[in-house]
Amino acid sequence: MQSTTASTPHFPRASAALMAVLLAACCLCAGLFTAPAASADDWRDKEYWLADSGITKAWEVSKGAGVKVAVIDSGIDAQHPDLKGAVTGGYDASGSGDPNGQKSVGSKPEHGTLVATMLAGRGHQPAGASPSAGPAATPPDGIIGVAPEAQLLSVSTWLGSPNPSGKSDQDQIPEAVRWAVDNGARVINISLGSTTPQWPQSWDAAFLYAEQKDVVIVAAAGNRIGGNTQVGAPATIPGVLTVAGVDRKNVASVDASSQGISIGVAAPAENLVGGLPGGGYAEWAGTSGSTPIVAGVAALIRSKWPDMSAEQVINRIITTARDAGAPGKDPLYGYGILNAEAALKADVPEVSVNPLGTIAEWIRVHRRGNAVPATPVPSATPVASAAPTLPEATVPAAKAPSQRDSAIGAAVVIGFAALFLAIIAAAAVQLRRAAGDPLAPGEEPETGATERVNPHRKPHVTDGRTG
Structure with missing residues (x-):
């Protein structure tokens, strides 16, 4: 079987x-x-x-x-x-x-x-014997x-x-x-x-x-x-x-x-x-x-x-x-x-x-939790065959997402991507500053940053040459 x-x-x-x-x-x-x-x-x-x-x-x-x-x-x-x-x-x-x-x-x-x-x-x-004869028979x-x-x-x-x-x-x-x-x-x-x-x-x-x-x-x-x-x-x-x-x-x-x-x-x-x-x-x-x-x-x-x-x-x-x-x-x-x-x-x-x-x-x-059927009523004639107790089980189909659900999902993905890129860029700037690298052309100091000045230090003068 x-x-x-x-x-x-x-x-x-x-x-x-x-x-x-x-x-x-x-x-x-x-x-x-x-x-x-x-x-x-x-x-x-x-x-x-x-x-x-x-x-x-x-x-x-x-x-x-x-x-x-x-x-x-x-x-x-x-x-x-x-x-x-x-x-x-x-x-x-x-x-x-x-x-x-x-x-x-x-x-x-x-x-x-x-x-x-x-x-x-x-x-x-x-x-002359009977099927019900006692054990002594x-x-x-x-x-x-x-x-x-x-x-x-x-x-x-x-x-x-x-x-x-x-x-x-x-x-x-x-x-x-x-x-x-x-x-x-x-x-x-x-x-x-x-x-x-x-x-x-x-x-x-x-x-x-x-x-x-x-x-x-x-x-x-x-x-x-x-x-x-x-x-x-x-x-x-x-x-x-x-x-x-x-x-x-x-x-x-x-x-x-x-x-x-x-x-x-x-x-x-x-x-x-x-x-x-x-x-x-x-x-x-x-x-x-x-x-x-x-x-x-x-x-x-x-x-x-x-x-x-x-x-x-x-x-x-x-x-x-x-x-x-x-x-x-x-x-x-x-x-x-x-x-x-x-x-x-x-x-x-x-x-x-x-x-x-x-x-x-x-x-x-x-049997998928379906209710047990009531006691069948006997018929006057022999039943040809017992029918299945329960109908064929079905599984509900998954609901397709709406357009609004799709739009919200895309916006969330884009937002997270932008935030991630911003974090990477900020981290790169901090690493260069820690290493003493000058700012690249077009870069500006971070907002709110202050420069320490030594009042006893003489100004550095250049002669106009690269150096």
């Missing part, structure tokens, strides 16, 4: 094209490894984060029932065995997929299904997501290669966000990113819309191996819960994570497993996988406390995180490593504002 500035609301065409490539090239999938054939139980057994991050303990409180989570990605294969019944709607923001958003598109078509299974996979339920085969009772909305985007429809990320991302909000998403998962912290102004209105509609947005920090040494947009947008990655030892991942001041929390990013379109499975790595783990926990919280505000949900996640790295918030772990059990069970003080900032305030300060 190419950068934009506060005073540049639109990108050049070449920059927009490069942004689209990088968004998917940094799809934050540090590695995708299709392992040898194995039973579904073997794949489920590899989900170490369910216990290590306190998720199985959090299930004692909530499994995400009644919460819609939108996955803005490359599309979800809703027919995957572990996702049957999980995907309840969708939309194609790319213009090149199926209208329901469930066709895998873009340069990494498998990406959305990997994310979806980690977030809300339900596994292969044995005959026999675990199902396949991938179990963090919020296995949540509902998924698949919002497909085409990124990383030329889009047949011609729609760029500048159109797809805001359109996807607004559709998700208008269709009931309480949490939005964005496992996509870029190599620049800046975002186009065309995104402002959509992210502001989500903020004003009390939606939690969770985004991936990016991976060093994918070129993201620093967190890139949209994970740099104020108010977004940005997720970094750690390895099996809870140390910041060297390859499968990045760093930046916008990071809110860290979660597992290595040795991950997920489902592939067509019913397969794969091992992978990256903050693309860390993000649905955290988004899933947000869904658990919103299910437990349906009236809890987005800022309270985010505050609960970061406040209960286990501190890591430098004491307090730092650019590698944010506020710490995810602790899902504490996020669902701990007493957390309420906050009145989002601890990660607000896009409304950022727009007010950085």
Whole structure:
């Protein structure tokens, strides 16, 4: 993604094209490894984060029932065995997929299904079993997501290669966000990113819309191996819960994570497993996988406390995180490593504002101080695309000087020049007098000068000769 500035609301065409490539090239999938054939139980057994991050303990409180989570990605294969019944709607923001958003598109078509299974996979339920069966029941085969009772909305985007429809990320991302909000998403998962912290102004209105509609947005920090040494947009947008990655030892991942001041929390990013379109499975790595783990926990919280505000949900996640790295918030772990059990069970003080900032305030300060627009009114039909929040900024032209100003300026210059010449001439006369030089022809003594006369000195007489 190419950068934009506060005073540049639109990108050049070449920059927009490069942004689209990088968004998917940094799809934050540090590695995708299709392992040898194995039973579904073997794949489920590899989900170490369910216990290590306190998720199985959090299930004692909530499994995400009644919460819609939108996955803005490359599309979800809703027919995957572990996702049957999980995907309840969708939309194609790319213009090149199926209208329901469930066709895998873009340069990494498998990406959305990997994310979806980690977030809300339900596994292969044995005959007669229910997805809401208690922990004492026999675990199902396949991938179990963090919020296995949540509902998924698949919002497909085409990124990383030329889009047949011609729609760029500048159109797809805001359109996807607004559709998700208008269709009931309480949490939005964005496992996509870029190599620049800046975002186009065309995104402002959509992210502001989500903020004003009390939606939690969770985004991936990016991976060093994918070129993201620093967190890139949209994970740099104020108010977004940005997720970094750690390895099996809870140390910041060297390859499968990045760093930046916008990071809110860290979660597992290595040795991950997920489902592939067509019913397969794969091992992978990256903050693309860390993000649905955290988004899933947000869904658990919103299910437990349906009236809890987005800022309270985010505050609960970061406040209960286990501190890591430098004491307090730092650019590698944010506020710490995810602790899902504490996020669902701990007493957390309420906050009145989002601890990660607000896009409304950022727009007010950085988009040339223009007023933040009022909350958009939802339409009966999906909004095709979010319009730029603000008009193109203009800079007033400098006022040309008047003729009077020019005349005054010239007179001042001439006056100073005359004064300077007079000072030089007077100084020259004084120097000659000090050296004993006679006055030059036509020169006169200075006005007011007196001659000292020695009364005892005889007059000097000349003989008329030169001398």
